[in-house]
Amino acid sequence: xxxxxxxxxxxxxxxxxxxxxLAPQEIxxxxxxxxxxxxxxxxxxxxxxxxxxxxxxxxxLPGEPARYELQEAADKHHHHFRCGTCDxxxxxxxxxxxxxKLLPAGFHMSGHDIVIYGxxxxxxx
Amino acid sequence: xxxxxxxxxxxxxxxxxxxxxLAPQEIxxxxxxxxxxxxxxxxxxxxxxxxxxxxxxxxxLPGEPARYELQEAADKHHHHFRCGTCDxxxxxxxxxxxxxKLLPAGFHMSGHDIVIYGxxxxxxx
DNA sequence: TACTTAATGCAAATGCATTTGCAAGTGCAT
DNA sequence: ATGCACTTGCAAATGCATTTGCATTAAGTA
Numbered sequence: 001x002x003x004x005x006x007x008x009x010x011x012x013x014x015x016x017x018x019x020x021x022l023a024p025q026e027i028x029x030x031x032x033x034x035x036x037x038x039x040x041x042x043x044x045x046x047x048x049x050x051x052x053x054x055x056x057x058x059x060x061l062p063g064e065p066a067r068y069e070l071q072e073a074a075d076k077h078h079h080h081f082r083c084g085t086c087d088x089x090x091x092x093x094x095x096x097x098x099x100x101k102l103l104p105a106g107f108h109m110s111g112h113d114i115v116i117y118g119x120x121x122x123x124x125x
Numbered sequence: 126x127x128x129x130x131x132x133x134x135x136x137x138x139x140x141x142x143x144x145x146x147l148a149p150q151e152i153x154x155x156x157x158x159x160x161x162x163x164x165x166x167x168x169x170x171x172x173x174x175x176x177x178x179x180x181x182x183x184x185x186l187p188g189e190p191a192r193y194e195l196q197e198a199a200d201k202h203h204h205h206f207r208c209g210t211c212d213x214x215x216x217x218x219x220x221x222x223x224x225x226k227l228l229p230a231g232f233h234m235s236g237h238d239i240v241i242y243g244x245x246x247x248x249x250x
Numbered sequence: 251t252a253c254t255t256a257a258t259g260c261a262a263a264t265g266c267a268t269t270t271g272c273a274a275g276t277g278c279a280t
Numbered sequence: 281a282t283g284c285a286c287t288t289g290c291a292a293a294t295g296c297a298t299t300t301g302c303a304t305t306a307a308g309t310a
Contacts, residue, residue, distance in 0.1 A: 003277045003286060024267085039289050044268060046287095060187035062238055065267060081232060092227040099241060102217040106246030107206060113187055113240045116224060121231030128256055128307045149297085164259050169298060171257095190297060251310100258305070269294065276287075 002049075010034040011046050012055075021059040021067035021080065021089045061089065061115055079114040085123035092116065127174075135159040136171050137180075146184040146192035146205065146214045186214065186240055204239040210248035217241065 010031040015022065018030065028043050047068055050056040057074035058066045061082060067089055081090045092114075099112055135156040140147065143155065153168050172193055175181040182199035183191040186207060192214055206215045217239075224237055 001278090001286080005277070005287060007288075037289070041269075041290075042288055045270095048269090062185035062187055062240075063191070066188065079227065081228070084235065090229070090232075092229070094227050096221045096223045096227070098221045099239070102204065102219050102221070102239075102241065103206070103243075104215070104217070104246065106249055107215075107243060108249055109241050109243040110209065111242040113238075113242075114224070114227075115187075115238045116227065116234050117236040117238075118228075118232060118234040121229065124231055124233055126256080126308085130257060130307070132258070162259070166260075166299075167258055170300095173299090253310085254308095256305105256307075258303105260302095260304105262299105262301085264297100264299065266296090266298105267294100268296105269292105271292085272290095274288085274290105277285095279284095280282085 007031070007035050007038050007042050008046055010038065011043065011050075015056070015068075015070055019073070020091060021069040023065065023067045027068075059089065079116070081116045081118065081120070083120035083123055084117055085119050088120060090120060132156070132160050132163050132167050133171055135163065136168065136175075140181070140193075140195055144198070145216060146194040148190065148192045152193075184214065204241070206241045206243065206245070208245035208248055209242055210244050213245060215245060 011027060013034065014027055014030045022030075024040060024043050024047060027047070028038060028040050031043070032038050047056060051058060051068070054071050056068045057071045059069050059074075059080065060066050061080065069091070073091060077095060079092045079095065081092050082088075083090070096114070100109055103109055136152060138159065139152055139155040147155070149165065149168050149172060152172070153163060153165050156168070157163050172181060176183060176193070179196050181193045182196045184194050184199075184205065185191050186205065194216070198216060201218075202220060204217045204220065206217050207213075208215070221239070225234055228234055
């Protein structure tokens, strides 16, 4: 049976506090504030478990390793913004129209991903 | 100085004949029709060279290794379609409006990627 | 045709992200 | 408070995609 450890709690807390997709190393850095001995292997083990348990959802961006966000955030259709300065990824609300117009004849669409690149608020300031 | 070898010619031919982004292994498979001894290491070396020479352009999709397409194709703004059945990637013409409406206040957009998932014409048939 | 040296094939080596073995640590049911 | 077995930390091991060393092959020029 699953145990509530301080490392798991710290990781959960990080996800609930930070409302954007996080990479394993980002999670480690943030969660170490609370549990300084936390290890990257434990982060990976916990992420894997949390995805299996549908608490987290993986977020893939072109050319980089997966980040993770709360499943409840993933349940609402949305897309992502990647800051080229701080490398953070943010959720974007909403979507666009007209995607199906891009499809060639005979192609069928089952889903889509949109990533916007640029600079975030903090990095613009 | 650069030499025109049969393997380089075969790889060029594959790209000009196949009008979609190709993964290294796909290139190997296709180019071996012409040069059966072609090796994956040579494909990688040649790809690297062709990107440096701006003959090819890398195409990154979420969660998978880079594919490559002709630079001249990349010069026209476009997006990609990935077939979930045959795993091929296709170019899509055109784009959509309204992307900047997705941006939170203070964020600045410098570019974007769109990937549509589904089944291609051949796999639907 | 002969020579110089870039390119190739093959196998071994890298570089990363991620996973795993194992001994020690620690929830939590009793 | 005790004990079982799930978790953790640490280091070593994987799994891939990609790169590299080296002996050999073969462009392209003289």
